[in-house]
Amino acid sequence: MDATEFAARLERARARVAAACRRAGRDPAEVAIVAVAKNFGPQDVAVAAACGQTRIGESKVQEARQKIPLCPGGVEWHMVGHLQTNKARDAARLFGMIHSVDSERLLRALDAACGEAGVRMPVCLQVNVSGESSKFGLPPEDGPSALEACAGLACVEVVGLMTIPPFSRDAEEARPHFRRLRELRDRWRAAAGGELAHLSMGMSDDFEVAVEEGATLVRLGTALFGARNGRGAGARAAAESEATEQ
Numbered sequence: 001m002d003a004t005e006f007a008a009r010l011e012r013a014r015a016r017v018a019a020a021c022r023r024a025g026r027d028p029a030e031v032a033i034v035a036v037a038k039n040f041g042p043q044d045v046a047v048a049a050a051c052g053q054t055r056i057g058e059s060k061v062q063e064a065r066q067k068i069p070l071c072p073g074g075v076e077w078h079m080v081g082h083l084q085t086n087k088a089r090d091a092a093r094l095f096g097m098i099h100s101v102d103s104e105r106l107l108r109a110l111d112a113a114c115g116e117a118g119v120r121m122p123v124c125l126q127v128n129v130s131g132e133s134s135k136f137g138l139p140p141e142d143g144p145s146a147l148e149a150c151a152g153l154a155c156v157e158v159v160g161l162m163t164i165p166p167f168s169r170d171a172e173e174a175r176p177h178f179r180r181l182r183e184l185r186d187r188w189r190a191a192a193g194g195e196l197a198h199l200s201m202g203m204s205d206d207f208e209v210a211v212e213e214g215a216t217l218v219r220l221g222t223a224l225f226g227a228r229n230g231r232g233a234g235a236r237a238a239a240e241s242e243a244t245e246q
């Protein structure tokens with residue numbers, strides 16, 4: 001990955017975020033980009049960090065465990081993919097934020113692991129707003145009880161919600177799912193006893209729509225690093241099947 005190329009893509013992505021914020025009457029400072037580096041190596045992460053993009057996302061613990069020691073310091077690592085309970089200890093050690101907590105069981109395992117590691121972990125609850133059976137995420141009806149369970153945890157703090165809408169060629173089709181996540185957040189805030197400040201939603205194909213609907217964290221892979229294996233729908237489908245395999 002060439003630094004000039006990465007810098008140009010980053011600038012373009014930031015400009016698109018800013019334009020979406022303007023359309024929605026939002027402050028661009030409310031939206032952060034997480035550069036999803038899966039399938040890309042330590043050199044690519046180093047380039048991103050040198051360009052000032054220090055929030056880096058990974059979707060597999062295994063890959064992160066190998067990559068992170070080879071990357072420069074000063075990177076904030078975000079876990080965005082499906083996390084198995086038996087990898088909670090690795091996750092506690094490797095990541096500064098976890099976007100994809102999708103069960104009470106995982107919440108408790110993470111809390112114990114973060115206690116052992118002596119860290120506090122901000123997390124998002126992943127919600128399956130579309131009800132697609134192939135997707136990870138809590139069913140919306142389980143959200144309030146998961147949030148109540150969190151209130152008693154010492155080390156894990158739920159700071160927001162995350163979702164992955166069904167793939168479509170038309171980003172507009174994702175809009176109702178993003179809106180639904182924001183509405184759930186607004187409704188659950190009271191039960192959470194916290195701000196639920198974050199909405200992690202939007203990927204390379206639909207992040208502008210997500211920002212218009214309130215995203216505070218957009219997870220961009222292809223838009224910044226280029227194609228992983230194929231483009232557009234192909235890359236997206238590959239991302240989802242990878243997530244399923246873990």
Ligand SMILES: *Cc1c(COP(=O)(O)O)cnc(C)c1O
Nearest residue numbers: 059080203204219220221222239
């Ligand atoms: C791969 C991945 C992304 C980034 O996907 P792009 O379409 O390349 O931007 C975002 N979120 C998750 C959970 C992913 O697995």
